Each structure stands twice: as structure tokens, then as C-alpha cells.
Amino acid sequence: MSQPTRRFRHGLVLGKFYPPHAGHHLLISTAAAACDQVSVLVLAASVESIPLDLRVAWVREAHPEPHVRVLGGYDDVPIDYDDPEIWEAHMTVFRSVLASGGEHAARTPVDAVFTSEPYGDELARRFGAVHVPVDPCRSKVPCSSTLVRRDPVACWEHLSPAVRAWLARRVVVVGAESTGTTTMARALAAAYRARGGVWAETRWVPEYGRTFTYEKLALAQAEALAAGRPPATMDDLFWTTSDFVVIAERQLTEENRLARLGSPVLFCDTDPLATTIWHERYLGFRSPEVEAVAARARHDLWLLTSHEGVPFEQDGYRDGEHIRPWMTERFREELDKRGMPYVELTGSHEERLRTAIAAVDELLARGWEFADPLG
Known part of the structure; x- marks a missing residue:
């Protein structure tokens, strides 16, 4: 449908945004183009499994326009569009959340309500406003939050980068040095990209610790050269806890960045x-x-690359073959202790890749779990 031709002072968009998708964004963008001020009410129920503050942050990121205010609140009133008392209970919640947006939002009456729902006329009437229907037949955006919760993969193209990052299944490849973790991560990404469609953008996150080590050694070598000392080696590096904090933070930051850009x-x-x-x-x-x-990281599956049967290759940066059995065992112990779901990869590269793909496919086949919304 065409954009409204008249200009409104205060437009209203409300919903659960459980989770937000392109249909929601179309509503908000339409309102933003037609109104001097837009209030978006993100209304969660306490039984739902996506936190309210996260939904609010997702919508705010997608709509940074200064005249769009995204407000969050809880609405645990059941839904019954035929019950006037329940309607009024909802209206009490709506007005309360609107009032939380500041004095200007509270004092400026809502004169336009933007929805794609059958209840839009009644909602507008109760606000004394005009109802502006936006894509009520879902012809522009064939999507709904119900469909997203049922099958995020099928709705992937309708999700914002922030929602994709939260939904993406994150599979970690870990293992001792020279056990093929990088080779496996790269091979897995290539295998899923080859499936095409939504999977064509599958990414893998390189190990930042290796880059950090290169840079740390290069700095030590430059300092040694300037001081007239022999070239620094890995044995000359002095490691601190702050080094590892930087490595962990940068690893997580890059992971979150790529999760926004990739596949499920x-x-x-x-x-x-x-x-x-x-x-x-x-x-x-x-x-x-x-x-x-x-503790801030969220991962769904670990693939532990065994050192057994993998020749050790010294590239000048690795500790040595003697440490690999200890590292493999420490990974096993830590994953077991924390109850992390993991699969150990053994055999040839081809065998390991088949095992890994089977484990990831099983993870994806289980789907995503959401608590039912309040009915």
C-alpha cells in the first residue's frame, strides 16, 4: 500500500516483537515517515523466553531515528478481543508504558495507530486515533513472529543482523596445537556454504590468539633489534593475564560481528x-x-579435535608435540565438568569432517526452543 498522505503528530506501533522481524520494521518505518513522533511499545509477557531488554535493544538498533522512541514494558493480561474489561486492562498497560517515555510522549495524544492486525480498528478507536493498516495481508513481508519461532531458518531473510546473531547456532572447534582446528572450522564453513540458499553466507571465526601472538612476537623482535640484542623468540615472550583477557574479548567480539552477517x-x-x-x-x-x-559467551556445540593420528607440525609458534596429550585431556575434563555438549573428532580429516557435519546437522534438526507467548 502507499504511504499515508497526511502528517500525524504522534504515531503508535505496539507488539510483542517476539522476536522482531521485517514486518515489524515495515510498520515502524511507515509510521516514522508519516509522523512527527513515533512511540513503539515492546510488550513482553513474563512467561516468554526472549528478555524484554534484548527485544527493546534490537528494535532501537533497527530504528535509530531521533523521533522514534522505543519503550518496553510487561503486559501479562490475557488476550480476548471480545472482552471490554480485558481491553481496558491492556489499555492501562499501554498508557503506562507510553507515560514512561517522558513528558512529551505522555502529553502528545496518539493520533495514528499503525498495525497489520484485525484488532487495529478497535485499538485506534480506544486511543481516539486513526488506524493506518500496513500490509495486513502480509504480501510485502510474508512473515510473523510465530513463523520465526517455528522455523527461524525459513524466515532468516526477514531478520535483522542483531536477531540473527542471537539465533545463530554457534559451533566451536577446540583442540591442542596442530590438531586441525583451523582446517576443520574452515572446511565446515565451506561445506555449509556449498548447500546454497540461506546457508551460502556461512562464516567461520579465525583464532585471534594466533594473530595476537604474531603481533606480540613482532613487537618483541623490534624492541630487541632496537636494543642491539639477538632476535626475540617465542621463549622470550612474557605473558600476562591481561594478554589473555584481550584475546578472549577480541575473540568474542569478532564472533558476535560475524554472527550478524552469516547463516543460521x-x-x-x-x-x-x-x-x-x-x-x-x-x-x-x-x-x-x-x-x-x-561466561558471557553463548555456544551450542563443541567439536574437540583429538591429537591422536595427527602429525605435529612446528611452525615456529607452537609449544611442541609433548604438550598435546595434556591439552586434549584438559579440554575433555573442562567440557565434561561444565556439562558442555561436545563430540570428539578422530580418524582422518575426511572422517572427522563427516562426524562434525553429522553432529551439526543433528543440532540444527533439533530446532530452536521458545516459551509459548501469553495467549
Whole structure:
């Protein structure tokens, strides 16, 4: 439908945004183009499983226009469009959330309500406003939050980068040095990209710790050269907890960035949990600071690359073959202790890849779980 030709002072868009999708964004954009001020009410029920503050943040990110205010609140009133008392209970919630938007929002009457729902006429009437229907037949955006919750993969193209990042299944490849973690992460991403469609944008996250080590050694070598000392080697590097905090933070930041750009699955060559073990390896003790970064990470499956049957290749940056059995066992112990779902990869590269793909396919086949919205 065409954009409204008249200009409104205060437009209203409301919904659960559970989660937000392109249909919601069309509503808000339409209102923003037609109104001096837009209030978007994100109304969650306490039984739902996506936090309210997260939904509010997603909508705010997608609509940064200064005249669009995104407000959040809880509406635990049941839905019954035929019951006047329930309608009035909802209106009490709506007015309360509107009032939380500041004096200007509270004092400026809503004169336009933008919806794609059958209840739009009654909602507008109760506000004393005009109802502006937007794509009520879902012809522009054939999507709904119900469909997203049922099958995020089928609705992927209708989701914003922030929602995609939250939904993407994150698979971590971990293992001792020279056990093929990078090779596996890269191969998995290529295998899923080859499936085409929504999977064509599948990404993998390189190991930042390796880049950090290159840069740390290069700096030490430059300092040695300037001081007239022999070239620095890996044995000359002095590691601190702050180094590992930086590595864990940067790893997580890059992971979150790529999750926004990719498909419903993201492959990670290591993660902050692995960084906690490397801290233990180099400094001899665990770090609460690095553990705190690891606690913020959200992952769905770990693939542990066994050192057995994989020749050790020294590239000048690795500890040595003798440490690999210990590292493999530490990964096993830590994953078991934390109850993390993982699959150990053994055999040839081809066998490992088949095992990994089967495990990831099983993860994806389980789908996504959401609490039912309040009816």
C-alpha cells in the first residue's frame, strides 16, 4: 500500500516483537515517515523466553531515528478481543508504558495507530486515533513472529543482523596445537556454504590468539633489534593475564560481528573457554578475569579435535608435540565438568569432517526452543 498522505503528530506501533522481524520494521518505518513522533511499545509477557531488554535493544538498533522512541514494558493480561474489561486492562498497560517515555510522549495524544492486525480498528478507536493498516495481508513481508519461532531458518531473510546473531547456532572447534582446528572450522564453513540458499553466507571465526601472538612476537623482535640484542623468540615472550583477557574479548567480539552477517550456523576456531585453558597452560593458574569473559559467551556445540593420528607440525609458534596429550585431556575434563555438549573428532580429516557435519546437522534438526507467548 502507499504511504499515508497526511502528517500525524504522534504515531503508535505496539507488539510483542517476539522476536522482531521485517514486518515489524515495515510498520515502524511507515509510521516514522508519516509522523512527527513515533512511540513503539515492546510488550513482553513474563512467561516468554526472549528478555524484554534484548527485544527493546534490537528494535532501537533497527530504528535509530531521533523521533522514534522505543519503550518496553510487561503486559501479562490475557488476550480476548471480545472482552471490554480485558481491553481496558491492556489499555492501562499501554498508557503506562507510553507515560514512561517522558513528558512529551505522555502529553502528545496518539493520533495514528499503525498495525497489520484485525484488532487495529478497535485499538485506534480506544486511543481516539486513526488506524493506518500496513500490509495486513502480509504480501510485502510474508512473515510473523510465530513463523520465526517455528522455523527461524525459513524466515532468516526477514531478520535483522542483531536477531540473527542471537539465533545463530554457534559451533566451536577446540583442540591442542596442530590438531586441525583451523582446517576443520574452515572446511565446515565451506561445506555449509556449498548447500546454497540461506546457508551460502556461512562464516567461520579465525583464532585471534594466533594473530595476537604474531603481533606480540613482532613487537618483541623490534624492541630487541632496537636494543642491539639477538632476535626475540617465542621463549622470550612474557605473558600476562591481561594478554589473555584481550584475546578472549577480541575473540568474542569478532564472533558476535560475524554472527550478524552469516547463516543460521557459525563456526568458531576456538572460544574464550579455550582461552581459559591456554591461560592455565602459560601462567600455571586459572584466571577469574578470563573466566568472566568466557561466561558471557553463548555456544551450542563443541567439536574437540583429538591429537591422536595427527602429525605435529612446528611452525615456529607452537609449544611442541609433548604438550598435546595434556591439552586434549584438559579440554575433555573442562567440557565434561561444565556439562558442555561436545563430540570428539578422530580418524582422518575426511572422517572427522563427516562426524562434525553429522553432529551439526543433528543440532540444527533439533530446532530452536521458545516459551509459548501469553495467549
